[in-house]
Amino acid sequence: MALNFRHPAGKAGSLASVVVLLAATLLLGACETTGLRGLSGSGEDRAERFAQEGRHLDAAGEYIGLATDAVGAERDRLSLLAVEQWLDAGDVQRARQALSGVTQPLSGPLLPIWNTNSAALLLYRGDADAALSLLEAMSRQSLSMRDRLRVEALRADSWIQKQDPARAVELMTQRETWLDSAQDIEQNRWRLWQGLLYSNPQVLREAAQAAADGRTRAWLSLGSLATSTGQQGPGWSNGVARWRDANPGHPALGVLGEAEIFTGDLLDYPRQVALLLPLSGRSAAVGKAIQNGFLGAYFATASALDEQQSVKIYDVNSEGGAGAAYQKAVADGAEFVVGPLLKKNVTELANDILVPVPVLTLNYLPDETLAPSGLYQFALAPEDEAASAAQRAIGDGYTRALALVPNNDWGRRVLQSFATEFEGLHGTLLDYRSYTPDKQDFSGEIETLMGLSGSVQRYQRMRANIGGSLQFDPRRRQDAEFIFLAAAAGPGRLLKSQLKFHYSGDLPAYSTSSVNSLDGRSNADLNGIMFADTPWLIDPQPWIRYLPEIYADHWPEERRLGRLHAMGYDAYNLIASLHASRGGEITELDGATGRLFLDQQGRIHRRLAWAQFQRGEAVALPAQDDVGGPIQDISEDGELLAPDAADQVPWDVSQPQL
Helix, strand or coil: CCEEECCCCCCCCCCCCCCCCEEECCCHHHHCCCCCCCCCCHHHHHHHHHHHCCCHHHHHHHHHHHHHCCCHHHHHHHHHHHHHHHHHHCCHHHHHHHHHCCCCCCCCCHHHHHHHHHHHHHHHCCCHHHHHHHHHHHHCCCCCHHHHHHHHHHHHHHHHHCCCHHHHHHHHHHHHCCCCCHHHHHHHHHHHHHHHCCCCHHHHHHHHHHCCCHHHHHHHHHHHHHHHHCCCHHHHHHHHHHHHHHCCCCCHHHHHCHHHCCCCHHHCCCCEEEEEECCCCCCHHHHHHHHHHHHHHHHHHHCCCCCCCEEEEEEHHHHCCHHHHHHHHHHCCCCEEECCCCHHHHHHHHHHCCCCCCEEECCCCCCCCCCCCCEEEECCCHHHHHHHHHHHHHHCCCCEEEEEEECCHHHHHHHHHHHHHHHHCCCEEEEEEEECCCCCCCHHHHHHHCCHHHHHHHHHHHHHHHCCCCCCCCCCCCCCCEEEECCCHHHHHHHHHHHHHCCCCCCCEEECHHHCCCCCCCCHHHCCCEEEECHHHHCCCCCCCCHHHHHHHHCHHHHHHHHHHHHHHHHHHHHHHHHHHCCCCCCCEECCCCEEEECCCCEEEEECEEEEEECCEEEECCCHHHCCCCCCCCCCCCCCCCCCHHHCCCHHHHHHHC
16 A cells, blocks of 8 residues: 655755655554544544555644543643654654654653654654654653554664664564555555665675675665666566566565566667767757766666667767657667757758668757657757646636747747647636846836736825825736746846735745856855755655765766756666657656656657745755645845846756757
């Protein structure tokens, strides 16, 4: 039974992620509240049922509601049970707040639950050593089975966080022997599996090589395979099939399920792949960043393939153009081609060849150009991000929007995409204004858009009629619920500050990845802005969360090109699905640039991750299903920074035109 909760083993990264969401099971011991009950009524029975069903927020609400009507030790008991459920739901803030309202017991049956709650909070903070200092002492004490199960699960989480996954496997294997029901055993294995998915694949690989116990070694080797491939693509398909043959009857088979053990099309993959990129000339830096991402995915997969796969790389500029590079790759034996990147080269390729070998271009063709059969298109299109902003706003309950966009081709494209998606979801775009990105003062555009000009005119007429001075505060239009603010970081800093100055700072602001410049400068003046971006940068999945830092260390000159690393990574992982589909549909891919899906025109689109600038930092936002309403605009005054030349246009204004 896969449920959503924040796993304590996954400590917060450098982005201070609000919530790490993954498929996992509930904290097993938290559901077993028997033994701590007082005079339980229907309310507590309902809370226990919610907990068993994985509805942890509902269970917490029931417990805390009961606590408000209780007194003394009974109030503390119910509050501590609510804290457990909030922790299981990943609502760390409410769990911490509720725990602070309970006096720490000195002894008795409430002390273990107090300590395990405290240990879980320490793990969420990333302090595994402090958590273990509590848990190890408890493990040597005489405990009820309920408390024992929770202690051992949190001990395992602690060792996962401390990068000792073998110890975690041993603890959870022992824990399983204390469980009676098949459901509890299944949940125990799910919990172990989700913890392993937070581990570094190299750490798992080394731990598997050192493990003496075969069952432990199998858990670790499967975890290493999953974390290096993201449980998708031919590397995973072939690797897990071989793992199954080598480990018949292993308990992890139940975790995977037969649906996860591929035996069909994804075992068929191209043995020779060609990569066409500009590796010389003006676009060389961009081409090399994509190449590095592509090769990273290849090396993560290659060891798990049953037959050797080769990648040949061609410099489009040295080969005499995209058509010539493609023909050479086909003559050399390529079974699948990735590239080219530059828009002009993609158009050239589509116009000049019949595509005898499938190709995944790294840019879109112009809308009016019909793609030949066998040509797929993948781009970091800002239109996908604008559409995502419309979807996010509708999901947050907003239906009336204003928009501020730059007066250039990029601005017109994102406005069209936003408006089309928003109105298709029954929203209303009330008005929009275009601005010149290299200006410093946007007062005219903001005053007109916000209806402040009319407010001032009404004041002036009233003053003229009365013939004296009046106290006056301009009032913006009240029909708008949020603003779609399409901007690069530099203009975005100025626009956000000037919106606040013009009585409009309370409007929630949604944007695209262009506002996240990765330039290392303060983002304090962007506080409150929510934006769509690649998971690689703002909320990496467990299987890629180590990669951005590795890439930044190896290629520091490409630090601002992280989206292109992610694009190259995804381009490689798309090959197997597209090759196997033979022109049909593909399963949605959990990619580094977003969740990827194919439309009927052969274009790959992305479902983006979301973040918000808070206290000058980009903070990952949870999925909307896990949020009890819109994210509030968290604003703090910061130093006002004027844009420099690199800030004048979004990073991807030029790149789609490459």
